[in-house]
Amino acid sequence: MILPGTGRGTAEGGGGAPASRVPPSVERARKLRRQMSYPEVLLWQRLRGSPMGVKFRRQHPVGPDYSVDFYCASARLAVEVDGEIHAAKGAPAYDARRDVYLxxxxxxxxxxxxxEVLRDAGAAAEAIVALASTPLHHRPAADGPPPRAGEDQE
Structure with a gap:
């Protein structure tokens, strides 16, 4: 039962967690989700809904200082859509620091x-999904040849 005046479920409380308890990185990510660029929106329309069973998040916070445009947790894949802002003064250095951190x-x-997204958003999304759904290291088939000498063996 919600008691009157407690703020829960009412306009005064908003029904969510107090703003002071939400980490700044999450607040920043929420703001970025509301202000996505047109190419990001086009790509998100194609990545949402788990295409080929691959789930993506948009404007996902990573650490205290960064958010990535799109993130696939199962593939540990961060996707950045680079528009004109990435060529602005200071942006390449910031992008490089972020990439090293990620x-x-x-x-x-x-x-x-x-x-590229504006030219063919569908093809860009397909390439991202293919990358996320295809692991770089495959387990050898049980009836296949043994691994070459020097390769990691499990």
């Missing part, structure tokens, strides 16, 4: 020019 966390980082 890779240090074990993520694969892929950059897609916004112009």
């Amino acid at each position: 890779r240090s966390r074990g993520l694969t980082v892929v950059h897609i020019p916004a112009s």
Whole structure:
């Protein structure tokens, strides 16, 4: 039961967690979701709904300082749509620092020019889904040849 004046489920409380308890990185990601660029929107329309069983998140916070345009947790894949803002003063250095940080966390980082998304958003989405759904290292078939000498063996 919700008691009157507690703020839960009412306009005064908003029904959510208090703003002071939400990490700044999450607030920033929420803001970015509301302000997505047109190429990001086009790509999100094709990536949402788990195409080929691959789930993506948009404007996903990674660490305290960064958010990636799209993220696939199962593939540990971060996708960045690079538009004109990425050529602005200071942006290339920021992007490089972010990429180093993301890779240090074990993520694969892929950059897609916004112009490619605008040219053919479907093809861009298909390429991203294919990358996320195809692991780089395959387990050898049980009846196949043994691994070559020097290759990791499990």
